[in-house]
Structures are given as structure tokens and as C-alpha cells.
Amino acid sequence: MRSLHFTAETSSNGVLERDFTMGEIPGVLWSPVSGSDHAPLVLMGHGGGLHKKTPGLMARAHELVITRGFTVVAIDAPGHGDRPRAAEDEQARADLREAMVAGDTERVASVSVRYGASLAERAVPEWQATLDALQQLPEIGAEAPIGYGGGITLGTAIGIPLTAIEPRITAAIFGGGFVVHEALIEAARRITVPVQFLLPWDDEHVDRQSALALFDAFASKEKTLHANPGDHRTIRWFGIDDEFLVRHLGRVATSPA
Amino acid sequence: MRSLHFTAETSSNGVLERDFTMGEIPGVLWSPVSGSDHAPLVLMGHGGGLHKKTPGLMARAHELVITRGFTVVAIDAPGHGDRPRAAEDEQARADLREAMVAGDTERVASVSVRYGASLAERAVPEWQATLDALQQLPEIGAEAPIGYGGGITLGTAIGIPLTAIEPRITAAIFGGGFVVHEALIEAARRITVPVQFLLPWDDEHVDRQSALALFDAFASKEKTLHANPGDHRTIRWFGIDDEFLVRHLGRVATSPA
DSSP states (O other), rough: OEEEEEEEEETTTTTEEEEEEEEEEEEEEEEETOOOTTEEEEOOOOOTTTOOOEEEEEEHHHHHHHHHEEEEEEEEEEEEEEEEHHHHHHHHHHHHHHHHHTTTHHHHHHHHHHHHHHHHHHHHHHHHHHHHTTTTSTTTTTSSOOEEOSSSSSHHHHHHHHHHHHHTTEHHHHHHHHOOHHHHHHHTTTTOEEEEEEEEETTTTSOHHHHHHHHOOOOSSEEEEEEESSSSSTOOOOOOOOOOOOOOHHOOOOOOO | OEEEEEEEEEEEEEEEEEEEEEETTTEEEEEEETTTOOOOOOEEEEOTTTOOOOOHHHHHHHOOOOOOOOOOEEETTTTTTSSOOHHHHHHHHHHHHHHHHHOOOHHHHHHHHHHHHHHHHHHHHHHHHHHHHHHSSTTTTTTTEEEEOOOOOOHHHHHHHHHOTTEEEEEEEEEOOOOOOHHHHHHHHHHOSOOEEEEEETTTTTHHHHHHHHHOOOOOOSSEEEEESOTTTTTOSSOOTHHHHHHHHHHOOOOOO
């Protein structure tokens, strides 16, 4: 089993941020400066073309650490962030750019689906190896409850197949805003843990019905769809159940900092 | 203007329950025993075939009074509860029963739509007259913010046209679980106040797409759809934004009982 090497450490506002590498995968772990003994661990995915420290992702991670005492981890997806791009990554990005410039939405969709599926295939075992390594850390161990904390577009395209085969994940937040393909629906059918599904109601380039079909596919007895107006870039979320992860992963006893 | 006559008064668990009549309309007002000076007023609708004191409605009313300090009002819809049934009401009920026994879901739908629209046409001015009378009460007055607090099926079929034409209502909770007709979609297009929409995801006798079209129709900048598995009778709601009414109608300063 590969282990995790911490490469940098900073802290601000009570949040300890530790960069790490796990083999060739760069990641970051956020936890309370005051310690986090077997606190729930939340896995965060980033969007397509983005990386593990995008502002939105960091803001949600900080909030989970500060207000809940949780530990949060993010890794760069293959070909994203600090990772080298393989020929396939370069080709897919070039194809996407070309299709977007040409306004060829059908081609954008088909490239996105193909590339997203390929990324997920590579990313799922990477997340599993990262989990193995994180569970070697004494403050996490095998005891920390684990949830998938969401992430739009690519974060969900990777999170769904991961949650479908990874029994350590006991609750998951997913989101719409991307092109749903049949393999994703198939994976959703194998998910039985509680799911929160966030749907931007007005995504110009995405078929709303396919996102609804994805929500429909989860086998989970407890699943909630929250839809708000806006597309996945402009959406302002309100009225979302902030207690979802706490309800399923548990509360951390607050200790003095 | 007709005024409101209180006919009975009881209290339990800090909730004062006052039955009233307003002309021929029987109603009930729930408020904190400790008083409710211009506290937000929430209008509750009951489901088709039910009445103003059904257990689910009363439970939600009590919760709003006890935990929020709100005032809650419910009235019997025409032909429902303590009200006499006109020939039209008897006929519609007989038609519905017959269609249900015959398993003729198309006829159930068409009778429901026609009867629901007729009930709404009669109920909307009744709600408005009740509001006029309630605002004569010193503890409510013109100052109390007013919200529509929901109610499944008939409660929403009446609440939508009411909210569309009643500027005193500044936030509304509606729900799916019934047959949506075009006039309701038209009314929804005229609603601009914040809306919370609760959708039972698996309603056997109701077309899910028409409920989604109804949510889509609200012109409100702030609207949230919450969907949970189950039909409108069996659904167990979780992860719903309990702060919706408080956020839009305001908080009551808690005073010692």
C-alpha cells in the first residue's frame, strides 16, 4: 500500500491545511487546528478543468472544518491541477475548445461524456488508494465515518461510480449541471446510501430531464432533490439542508481550541 | 366587511386554539397562549376531502406556534369539513368515487381538475375575506407579515391562484401530488414571491412532469424544489428547509410564557 507524504502545512482561522502526495497524486487535507480525533472525513471533487483548491471548494471545506469539526480531503483529478496532462487529456481539451468555439453543443456533449467517463475510470481507484492511505493516519483510522461531499460536474461524474463501488462511503452529495450518460445511470442504480442531489434548474447546455433521470435512478431509500433557479456557474443555493452530512456522518464533540 | 366571531376556545401545550366563523365559513386560529403581537400569520390549506383540523395540518400549525411564535389560520374549503355540501359537491364526490371504483384514472383526473378549479374559484375570495377580518384583530392588524403555509393537493390548488392575486402574501409553500391543469400553470406564472415547492417523487396517479412544469412556471426569483421518495400519502419529508417561512416572514422576539 502506498502511503501519504505531507509536503506543506499552513493554518488560518483555525483550519490546518496540509498538502500531500500519494504516489503521483497531489492532494490536500483540511482539519481543525485543535485536532480531529476520528472526525467524519468528507471527500470533495472539483469541477471539470478545475483543481483541488478552487475557491468554491475551499470555502465549503473551510466551513465543514470550522462549523462541524470535520476533516476534508481533495485530490487533483487526472490531467487536472498540478498533474501532468497525458496525450488523451490534451486531445480532449483541444476537442472541447474547438467544439465550443464552433458552437457545436452536440460535439461538446459527446466529448464531455467520453472524457468524463475516462477520467472517472482513472480517478475512482485513485480515490480508493487515497482512502486507504488516509486511514493509516492515526487521527482518521478506520473509525472516521466517510462521506462524499459533492462537487459539480466532474466531481459528480467521478463521485457516483466511486460511491457505487466503495462501501466506506456512507452518505453522498451529488449535483447536476453536466451531461448524464447511461453508465452513470447504471452506477446510480447501485447506490443505496443517503443521497442529497443539487440541481441547477436552468442549465442552458444540459438536458434537465437527464438530470432528473439520474436522481430517479439512485436506489437510496433516503434521497432528496433540491433545485434552485440558475445554471451551474451562476447558481446561488438557498434552502439546502445543511445538516445532511452531520445527520449521516455524525456530530463531532466540540473541544476547546 | 364581515367580521370574525370566535365560537370556542381551548389551549394545550402553550397553544391557544380559537374556532371562529366568518359569515358562513368555519375556521380556526392557533396562536401562542403568551400572546402574538403582530406575529407572522400563516394560512394553511387542507387536502381534498379533508378539513381544517386534520392531524397533519394541526401538527404543522402547533409546531409553527410553539417553535416560531407564529399565528396560524385554517378554514374549511367549500363543501368540506363543517360546511354543507352543495349539489355540485355531492355530484363531484359521487363521480370521483365511481371513477375510482372503476379504476378509470383518466376520469378521476378530469373530475379532480374540474372540481378543484371550481373549489378554488369559490375559496379564493373566501380566503381574502377571512384575511380582511383577521386584520381587524388587534394582535394581527395590517402589520403581521402573511405567508401561505402549504397543504397538499387541494391546499395547493387553492393556494396558487390565491397567492397569484393576493399581494398580502409574501412567501408561499406549495406541494405536488395532484393533477396540474393549465389554469394553475397560468396562475403560477403570475407568482413572484419566494416559493418552496415540495414534490413527492413517486405519486402513482400523478404525472411527475406536470408537477415539474408547475415548479418551472413560478416567476419567483427565489424558488426551491424539494423532492423526496414516496407518494403524497406515504411521503416522509426530510432535509426540507425549515427556515423558509422564518427567513421570509421574520422572526418573533421570544417572550416568557
